[in-house]
Amino acid sequence: MLKLYNTLTRKVEPFQPQDGNTVKMYVCGPTVYDYLHIGNLRPLIVYNALRRYMELFKGWQVIYVQNITDIDDKIIDRAIAEGQDTLSITAKYTDAYFKLLAALDLSPADHNPRATDYVAEMIKLIATLLDKGYAYEQDGSVYFRVTKFAQYGKLSRRSVEDLQQGVRIAVNEQKEHPADFTLWKASKAGEPKWDSPWGAGRPGWHSECVVMAQKFLGETIDIHAGGNDLIFPHHENEISQAEAVTGKPLARFWLHNGMLTIKGTEMHKSHGNFVYAHQVLERFTAETIRYFYLTRHYRKPLDYSEEALEEAEKAVWRVKNLLNDIEAEFSSSLITTQDQTPDKSDCTNSDRDDFLQRLSHLKQQYIAAMDNDFGTVDGIAAVQEIVKEAHRFRSRATGDDRNALKEALVLIRDLGLPLGLFKRQAQTERSREEELLRLLIDLRQRLRAKQDFALGDKIRQDLAQLGIILKDTPQGTTIVSKQIDQSN
Numbered sequence: 001m002l003k004l005y006n007t008l009t010r011k012v013e014p015f016q017p018q019d020g021n022t023v024k025m026y027v028c029g030p031t032v033y034d035y036l037h038i039g040n041l042r043p044l045i046v047y048n049a050l051r052r053y054m055e056l057f058k059g060w061q062v063i064y065v066q067n068i069t070d071i072d073d074k075i076i077d078r079a080i081a082e083g084q085d086t087l088s089i090t091a092k093y094t095d096a097y098f099k100l101l102a103a104l105d106l107s108p109a110d111h112n113p114r115a116t117d118y119v120a121e122m123i124k125l126i127a128t129l130l131d132k133g134y135a136y137e138q139d140g141s142v143y144f145r146v147t148k149f150a151q152y153g154k155l156s157r158r159s160v161e162d163l164q165q166g167v168r169i170a171v172n173e174q175k176e177h178p179a180d181f182t183l184w185k186a187s188k189a190g191e192p193k194w195d196s197p198w199g200a201g202r203p204g205w206h207s208e209c210v211v212m213a214q215k216f217l218g219e220t221i222d223i224h225a226g227g228n229d230l231i232f233p234h235h236e237n238e239i240s241q242a243e244a245v246t247g248k249p250l251a252r253f254w255l256h257n258g259m260l261t262i263k264g265t266e267m268h269k270s271h272g273n274f275v276y277a278h279q280v281l282e283r284f285t286a287e288t289i290r291y292f293y294l295t296r297h298y299r300k301p302l303d304y305s306e307e308a309l310e311e312a313e314k315a316v317w318r319v320k321n322l323l324n325d326i327e328a329e330f331s332s333s334l335i336t337t338q339d340q341t342p343d344k345s346d347c348t349n350s351d352r353d354d355f356l357q358r359l360s361h362l363k364q365q366y367i368a369a370m371d372n373d374f375g376t377v378d379g380i381a382a383v384q385e386i387v388k389e390a391h392r393f394r395s396r397a398t399g400d401d402r403n404a405l406k407e408a409l410v411l412i413r414d415l416g417l418p419l420g421l422f423k424r425q426a427q428t429e430r431s432r433e434e435e436l437l438r439l440l441i442d443l444r445q446r447l448r449a450k451q452d453f454a455l456g457d458k459i460r461q462d463l464a465q466l467g468i469i470l471k472d473t474p475q476g477t478t479i480v481s482k483q484i485d486q487s488n
């Protein structure tokens, strides 16, 4: 059973989708005012992997929503700095964002709503909060009244009193309480604006995510995720607005990943110590980058360095070299297929059986690790253990026993799949052809087993005309293709 750490309860809890089979998941997306830095990549990689794990290993369907925040003070500042309008800025960086996702080989979200497409719904939400007394208007702006929402602070475990003390003297005079936050911001001259009952302005960031999450996933979603820098105020403020209106939890599980550090300091645009994601992609493959992120537990801080990525690169290659070697052994010049009924008197297969048993045990270990709050570190360690076992087995197994290596290959690929690791290289025409050949040989053997030699022979003759020669040996059927004959 999958268990996840829920920031709301501060506990690792069993997770099941609320309606049985469909997981409704919302991950806060980027504010499109710049290229993403590598700290921004962590939630993208982690939650994408979690989603794939739930789909592939739990059999759930995941509806994955990740928004685009395309209206924000930072966008306006950037537009002024670049001497462009905000639309050109958001178009440019939204485009770059989607290109980056593709380059990282991350599955696209089911929905990528853009905030500016849902302003009408945001105005409706804010109007409802005003009606219910959870908000008030001041000079064309609207603020949320935190003292009215009794559970304010439940996610971040802060009290309204603490917040009052924590705020410096320079409080916004318009607010009733220093912790009250903006729902609607009156626009200044030249800023993008939408008409509202309170005059021209734009929605606040916290209202945007509530509207987009609920629009696609309903009043209560299964998983709301993001970086732990979003717990307060962003997610706290999402909860207060949504739950003040519906009286129902906005999300059942709140997941938060740790921050990326560089030489021990948190990476931030404002600190000036950041590295752009596309710069790292110029040096390392998407697979290496994913390995780097997933070999540290998602809730812990992760320190970035080129050396750490180089280590990840080597680790990925060690696995891939083994997979390539096994693949080459079984699909280059000779393809041997096992008899349908292996001759049991043939060998004492204890070594092979031990190996297969070990594989099955390590697969269970992988699942147990991943189920334990998405423990990709131990999950990947189990895969690396399979690699070691396969090396050992490979060095001593002979004859048909070696076929067990194929099982190791398939298993490593399967376990890597949710993580986007150890995938097959882009298929060459030849390996695809070989897969088809294997199917045909298997079919022919089944026909022969049913005494249908005529059709079996036809397959062989037709293949021979294509230059592919099948040879029946006591160990199974061997292929010798013309191409390979020539190369020998």
Ligand SMILES: [Zn+2]
Pocket: 027, 028, 029, 209, 234
């Ligand atoms: Zn958000």
